Amino acid sequence: MRASTILGCAFVATLAACGLVSGLDGLKVGDLDASLDATTISDSSLDVGISCEAGACGAPDGFQPVYLALDRNGSCGGSQDVIVDPAPQSDACTCTCTPTSACVPQALSYKEGESCTTASSSPVVLDGGCNLGSGSVVPSRMSVGPFSLDAGACTGSVSVDGVVASTAGRVCGLSSCTACAAPSGFALCFLAPSSTCPSSMTAHTVAMAAEVSCTPCSACTATGSCGGTLAIYDDSQCLDQTDSVPVTGDCHSVSADVFGSVRYTPSLLDASCSPGTSQSGLVLTQSATICCP
DSSP: OOEEEOOSOOOOSSOOOTTTOOSOTTOEESOTTOOOBOOOOOOOSSOOOEEEOTTGGGOOTTOEEEEEESSSSOOOTTOEEEEEEEEEOTTSEEEEEEEOOOOOSEEEEEEETTTTOEEEEEEEEEOSSEEEOOOOBOOSEEEEOOEEOOTTOEEEEEEEOOOEEEEEEEEEEOSSTTOOSOOTTOEEEEEOSSSOOOTTSEEEEEEEEEEEEEOOOOOOEEEEEEEEEEEEESSSSSOSEEEEEETTSOOEEOOOOBOSEEEEEEEEEEEEEEOOOOOEEEEEEEEEEEEEO
């Protein structure tokens, strides 16, 4: 079996030959579509050793034989310490949310009558500022609100638990393409040219380092209602206030004459929100896939 020396190639979590390995530096695992996004790294100053011809030590076509240990107790020539099969914790990405005041704009609606049971509406849209009234007569008794809260009236954020579960491992290359017997504590495995292993083999992701990444939180959902105060003015510029009504749905006597203008000052009532979700993933430094029989 002929062996050739490869110099100036990328050393990726183990011994990797030029052009034989994809899924190098910057490999992201656990994106939303669960795909692998590989970016080739630049040349390394490390010597990658040798590149064997197809079939060396029973390697599938395009694969290179390496030794892999799922601990760091043994030794072999040119070894590299790696982390094996890194994975984020199940609760690595946690979303929280906070209700926000999204009570305006609101169409002015109210109930009138002695017991405030007759529903009425107005063309006035409350925006939190001074709004020109309809000019209609203000009922002697009325109830206002509470208004509904926009379901999107919340902001979400994600907190990251950076703990990565993994196995401490060690990998090294063969001293020659015929040295197929693995040293004590190691197994003869094969460096894959992609992230896929033959169905008869066990795939291991190896990397020099791993960092938890989180997707943005999905939309949160707010619940609650909008209260506050509705001030009523005789004039059209919110200067001459004649009365105010709590926006609570309670029936109140009102001394104002006409809806010259109104000003709604909102506040949240019993507001809460349900947070969205975030998907966790890993950003791996110098990663590769190793397949073991």
